[in-house]
Amino acid sequence: MKKYIYFCIYFYYNKNMASTSYIPRPAYLEKVIPFVNKPVIKVFTGQRRSGKSYLLLQTLDYIRQTFANVNIIFINKELPDYDLIITHSDLWEFAKSKKAEGEKSFIFIDEIQEITDFEKALRGMLASGDYDIYCTGSNAQLLSGELATLLAGRYVEIKVHSLSYKEFLQFFKLENDAVSLTRYMIQGGMPFMIHLDDSDEVRQEYLRNVLNTILYRDIVQRFNVRNYSFLQNLMVFLADNVGSLVSANRISEYLKSQQLTVSTATILDYLHFLESSYLVHRVKRYDIVGRRIFEINDKFYFEDLGLRHTLKPFDSAEVNKYIENMVFKHISINGFQVYVGKIGEREIDFIGTKGSDVIYVQVALTVSDPKTFEREFGNLLMIKDNHSKYVVSLDEYAVGNHQGIKHLNLRDFLLKEL
Numbered sequence: 001m002k003k004y005i006y007f008c009i010y011f012y013y014n015k016n017m018a019s020t021s022y023i024p025r026p027a028y029l030e031k032v033i034p035f036v037n038k039p040v041i042k043v044f045t046g047q048r049r050s051g052k053s054y055l056l057l058q059t060l061d062y063i064r065q066t067f068a069n070v071n072i073i074f075i076n077k078e079l080p081d082y083d084l085i086i087t088h089s090d091l092w093e094f095a096k097s098k099k100a101e102g103e104k105s106f107i108f109i110d111e112i113q114e115i116t117d118f119e120k121a122l123r124g125m126l127a128s129g130d131y132d133i134y135c136t137g138s139n140a141q142l143l144s145g146e147l148a149t150l151l152a153g154r155y156v157e158i159k160v161h162s163l164s165y166k167e168f169l170q171f172f173k174l175e176n177d178a179v180s181l182t183r184y185m186i187q188g189g190m191p192f193m194i195h196l197d198d199s200d201e202v203r204q205e206y207l208r209n210v211l212n213t214i215l216y217r218d219i220v221q222r223f224n225v226r227n228y229s230f231l232q233n234l235m236v237f238l239a240d241n242v243g244s245l246v247s248a249n250r251i252s253e254y255l256k257s258q259q260l261t262v263s264t265a266t267i268l269d270y271l272h273f274l275e276s277s278y279l280v281h282r283v284k285r286y287d288i289v290g291r292r293i294f295e296i297n298d299k300f301y302f303e304d305l306g307l308r309h310t311l312k313p314f315d316s317a318e319v320n321k322y323i324e325n326m327v328f329k330h331i332s333i334n335g336f337q338v339y340v341g342k343i344g345e346r347e348i349d350f351i352g353t354k355g356s357d358v359i360y361v362q363v364a365l366t367v368s369d370p371k372t373f374e375r376e377f378g379n380l381l382m383i384k385d386n387h388s389k390y391v392v393s394l395d396e397y398a399v400g401n402h403q404g405i406k407h408l409n410l411r412d413f414l415l416k417e418l
Contacts, residue, residue: 022054023171023194031158032059036066037104037132041122041151044136046160047278047303048218049210051191052136053078055160056108059134063106071100073107073131077114088121095121099130109135113142113222119151126154136160138218140276162304163189164333165326165414178396181411185322186314188306207310211279214307218277225273230255230262234270238280238300239311242321245285245297271300278303283328286339286351288383299340301328319394320365323410324349327363327392334418346379352418358387359418366395367407380405388418 028044035042036059044052053076063070073095075082085091091109099105107125112118112135125131163171165184171194174180187193187203190210196202219225237254238246248267255262274280281301285294302308305322314322331338331352341348341360350361360383362376380389381403389405390413391398398409408416 022057023191024058025051025055025167028055028158028160029058029062032134033062035156036063039126039129039154041126041133041135041155042158043142043155044134044158044160045140045142045278046138047162048138048214049190049192050160050162050278050303052138052160053110054191055158056110056134056136060106060108071098071103071105073098073105075107075109077109077111085115088115088117088119091115091118091121092124095125095131104130104132106132107134109133111136111138113137113139123151126151138214138278139222140278159332161189161329161333163191164330165189165411176411176415178411181414185305185319185326186309188304188309190304190306193306203306204310207306211307211310214277214279219273223269223273223276225270227262227266227270230260230266231270231273233258233260234267235274235279236311238274239302239308242301242308243299243324246300247297279307281328281332281338283338283340283350285342288341288343288348288351293339294342301325303329320363323365323392323394324363326410326414327361330414331359331361331418336418343379343382346382348379348383358385360387360389362391364391364393367391367393367398368395377402377405 032042032055042059044055046052056074060072060074064072075085075091075094077085085094095105095107109115109118115121122133122135125133165181168174168184168189169176169180171191174183188207190207193203193206196206215231219231220228225231233255234251237251248264248271251267252262252264271282275282279302281303283299283301285297285299286292287294302325305325308325328338328350331350334352334354336352336354336357336359339351339353341351348360349363350359352359352361360380362380364372364376367373367376376391376393380391383389391402391405391407392410392413393407394410395407396409398407398412400407
């Protein structure tokens with residue numbers, strides 16, 4: 001099984017795609033396999049262009065390898081061929097017309113949020129027992145509205161991220177060294193860039209197009225956004241304040257300095273729109289001693305640093321922000337719910353929780369200075385439990401531990417399964 005996942009070359013053929021080859025992402029396929037041909041809807045969620053469509057194809061090819069004579073129904077809402085599938089009724093009729101009589105059909109629907117009231121059709125398909133259902137969505141509201149209500153307990157979400165550092169090395173056939181880490185930090189991990197010329201100008205143009213697509217299709221059109229100028233200003237503000245405490249009041253003060261006046265309610269709405277597109281992730285603060293979540297002053301991190309740099313160009317003086325963003329993303333990719341920790345007057349950069357597993361992580365550019373060393377390790381030493389604790393820095397020879405706290409170089413941490 002492992003041999004199949006890692007070494008097979010995948011091809012998918014249908015009338016819309018001649019021969020599509022792609023690099024497999026086995027970590028995601030392994031999450032899907034336990035639910036294949038089971039009565040639950042498999043939903044791939046994540047930022048647009050993060051590779052969800054190719055994961056559908058990867059799953060499809062696994063199914064073809066596993067089951068004999070399967071009937072595949074594939075709907076890609078980004079292709080004009082499927083423009084007539086607008087509502088849940090259209091989806092239901094199309095699926096029925098393609099269904100194999102007396103056999104289960106495997107149906108794949110790419111960008112399902114483009115179909116009005118799609119959840120009603122999915123409920124009918126699931127109830128009929130005639131379909132094994134897989135779909136992708138690029139909006140977080142996909143699983144927070146009627147789908148969650150109508151299909152509670154009958155779907156599983158597979159969260160898809162742009163490339164991890166490990167995947168980035170594999171995709172681009174790079175060595176794990178400081179040069180590759182810097183390239184990842186600047187370029188980001190959008191999977192399609194493997195097909196582009198090795199040119200900064202070409203990559204930047206591609207990333208600008210991706211960002212514009214996210215803005216117009218997943219925010220402006222979906223939420224009927226009218227103040228596009230404010231949306232742009234808000235994104236630049238978040239790009240400039242990666243890892244800093246952010247509140248609606250602070251954003252309001254910033255806007256006033258730019259001779260702009262926007263209500264607090266509008267600010268909160270637009271932050272929600274950006275989160276819903278998976279462009280940014282909100283991280284709440286958690287009181288370790290009081291075991292409560294603070295309702296104000298959150299932090300925001302970008303799903304992909306390459307997209308962040310289209311808003312505010314890469315600046316070597318801000319590497320500490322990028323390191324923190326990369327650590328956040330790696331903890332998230334490993335399936336943890338992430339918080340910013342608070343213990344007394346001190347801050348823990350990240351707390352990750354996954355079931356009964358908990359990790360604590362401090363992030364620094366370097367801990368070679370004694371005061372920085374004391375601060376980063378000292379903050380973690382205040383936590384009196386036995387869960388894993390890490391200090392992550394760019395120090396080339398970051399190895400070993402201090403009183404049980406592991407010190408890791410950023411590259412080693414980004415390759416570590418947590």
